[in-house]
Each structure stands twice: as structure tokens, then as C-alpha cells.
Ligand SMILES: [Zn+2]
């Protein structure tokens with residue numbers, strides 16, 4: 001859906017629609033959209049800027065940073081965004097945009113695509129580090145066992161390098177018996 005400033009000049013545009021999986025291009029391998037992105041939003045023209053307010057919700061599948069298992073995360077995000085026409089901004093001013101102005105974007109030409117707005121908003125809503133549960137025990141760094149499901153044997157048989165020759169001797173001895 002294209003949000004056109006010519007339409008906004010006449011009246012506000014209200015949007016309520018679903019974007020099924022695959023219709024938004026997230027260009028990210030970190031998560032997978034598994035339910036439609038449902039968006040309710042209002043777009044209007046405010047002082048020559050496009051203001052988009054609303055909310056979105058969806059579900060994404062992510063990988064636990066500790067145990068690497070898949071988990072599903074609910075994504076809910078409210079937004080209140082302003083987009084300035086690209087031409088309005090003098091080049092000099094551009095350098096002074098500080099990080100607290102991240103909710104301010106730009107549009108080129110006659111408007112912007114709602115899909116681009118949603119891709120950005122969903123991506124921003126994805127937590128930086130996902131853990132399947134607060135007490136996830138992760139993977140054993142030695143044998144790779146998922147410690148949530150299985151006890152690994154590394155702790156029961158600590159491989160102290162000093163005992164390795166002894167252990168080998170014992171194995172050889174056992175083999176000869
Ligand atoms: Zn986990």
C-alpha cells in the first residue's frame with residue numbers, strides 16, 4: 001500500500017490490514033514471520049510531514065541465543081512516526097540528527113510504502129538477545145549437549161590433561177585383558 005501525500009492532503013487515511021508471511025521482505029536471517037502482521041494505523045499530513053500512528057502485531061520465530069532451539073515471540077508495537085520530505089532537509093542539517101530522533105524518517109517523491117514502515121517497525125521490535133526461558137542452561141561447550149534436556153557427561157568425567165596418559169594406559173591395559 002502506497003501512502004500518497006496527495007491523498008493525505010485531502011483527508012486522513014485509516015488502514016487496517018494484514019500482511020501474510022512472505023509479503024514483507026525483512027532481509028533478516030535472525031527471525032521468521034510466522035503469522036500475518038496485523039496493522040491498524042492512521043496516516044495524516046502534519047506541517048508537510050507524513051505522520052503515521054498506530055500499532056502492529058505478529059508472531060515471529062527466533063533462535064534461543066543459548067541453546068539454539070526455536071521459540072516463538074509475540075511482537076506488539078505502538079508507533080508514532082514522522083516522515084519528512086527528503087528535499088526539505090538541507091545537507092548541513094543532516095549531520096546533526098541525533099540518535100533520539102530515530103522516530104523521524106524521510107520520504108522521497110509522492111509518499112511512502114506502508115510495507116517499508118512495517119518492515120522497519122517489526123525489526124525494531126525484535127529483542128537483541130533472545131533466550132527461550134530465563135533459566136535456559138544452554139549447550140555444553142565441550143560436547144554440545146542441550147543441558148535443558150540432557151545431563152552431559154563432561155562433568156562426570158572431567159578430562160584433566162594430567163590424567164590423560166594414565167587413562168590411555170588403563171584403556172590399553174583393559175583392551176589386552
Ligand atoms: Zn534456550
Ligand SMILES: [Zn+2]
Nearest residue numbers: 140143152154
Ligand atoms: Zn558436555
